[in-house]
Amino acid sequence: MKAAVIDQYGQVRDVVRVADVPVPAVGPRDVLIEVRAAGVNPVDHLIVKGFLSAGAPTGPLVIGNELAGVVAEVGGEVTRFAVGDEVFARVDPRVGGAFAEYVAVDQSLVATKPSGLTFEEAASLPLVALTALQALTEQADVRAGTRVLIHGAAGGVGSAAVQIAKQLGAEVVATASAGSVELVRELGADRVIDYRAEKFDEIVSDVDVVLDTIGGETQERSFGVLKPGGTLVSIVPIPDAEAKQAQWNVRARSFYMRPHGEQLAHLAGLVESGQLRPILETVFPLDEASEALQKVERGGARGKTVIGVRA
Known part of the structure; x- marks a missing residue:
């Protein structure tokens, strides 16, 4: 073959x-x-x-x-x-x-x-949707009324995460480039920030959960927008995670998704019902x-x- x-x-x-x-x-x-x-x-x-x-x-x-x-x-x-x-x-x-x-x-x-x-x-x-689902439901506890900030919302993980977070009942704030703002809005985000034109940490605050798909400076600045006790979940490593948790009084979790057929079947159901594309x-x-x-x-x-x- x-x-x-x-x-x-x-x-x-x-x-x-x-x-x-x-x-x-x-x-x-x-x-x-x-x-x-x-x-x-x-x-x-x-x-x-x-x-x-x-x-x-x-x-x-x-x-x-x-x-x-x-x-x-x-x-x-x-x-x-x-x-x-x-x-x-x-x-x-x-x-x-x-x-x-x-x-x-x-x-x-x-x-x-x-x-x-x-x-x-x-x-x-499979990879991006399982990553988003596990980040939002296992690493964080996103549910109705949770305020979530999703970085890189037009990318693979981000676009799935916007849709899954909305299905869970969350309020979704998202960052994307100017050319993708309308797409991310169509996916269900309540507010979309063009990260090149605006600094998200100057206009967003009191967030329960941040899903970071970017790392670097974006990840660093995200700690300041979380509520005390909030959670930053990242698919890239978090340098000095323990120190940052103590400094900001939040949880910081970096993780790598795992394959899971039953969760994938659940995601297929969301596709069939029009809640995930x-x-x-x-x-x-x-x-x-x-x-x-x-x-x-x-x-x-x-x-x-x-x-x-x-x-």
């Missing part, structure tokens, strides 16, 4: 190639999925660069972390899916393998694809996986980049 692989860690443009590799073996609890499309995320280029691994690859490593496709084979202990089912999944991050014609995934990480979505749209959701920006063919990764690496995306694996 064709797959995007690396043989060593390094810069995306230097090490990512498309090669023929064996179809993965199917374990007793695995679902073999014929991949139709795979989502591209910042974590993918970090993996390529070796930031998340202690040792070198031991042969061609198939990259990619989320996908949508059709079940081609099931292991002997699989009870939730059958050949021909249309599904989507966030794969085990220790295994990867989504940028390929086939991938084997434990059934616990798989959910039925929302029927109203294309494979490309469905492939754009994917924001898809660009689709690349598998042969241009390196270009897709480089686009995500450059940042500034409005929605998700996806690799179309099969028509």
Whole structure:
């Protein structure tokens, strides 16, 4: 099968190639999925660069972390899916393998694809939507009446988070670039701040929860807009987190999402009910996986980049 692989860690443009590799073996609890499309995320280029691994690859490593496709084979202990089912999944991050014609995934990480979505749209959701859901409901306790500030609200995680926060009943303030203000407003944000024209920390205060997808100066300035006892949740590291918690009398939590098939099924239900929609920006063919990764690496995306694996 064709797959995007690396043989060593390094810069995306230097090490990512498309090669023929064996179809993965199917374990007793695995679902073999014929991949139709795979989502591209910042974590993918970090993996390529070796930031998340202690040792070198031991042969061609198939990259990619989320996908949508059709079940081609099931292991002997699989009870939730059958050949021909249309599904989507966030794969085990220790295994990867989504940028390929086939991938084997434990059934616990798989959910039925929302029927109203294309494979490309469905492939754009698992990682970002699970991240947003877990950030808002597990790392924070967002519910009706919670005031939430979401940074990077036009990006993958941010756009999902705006919609999920509104579904939970929160008041949502969001930051985005001028060209994305109207999109974020359409997603349900009660107030959208053009971060280039206005300083959010000069016009927003008494926030219960900040979801930070940016880091750096944006993260630093976000502590000052929280209520005492509020929570800053970040998908990037928080330097000196304990000291900042004490200084501002808040909670500061950096986390990395985990795959979860039941939560993914819940998110599929939100899609079916019209409460969550994917924001898809660009689709690349598998042969241009390196270009897709480089686009995500450059940042500034409005929605998700996806690799179309099969028509």
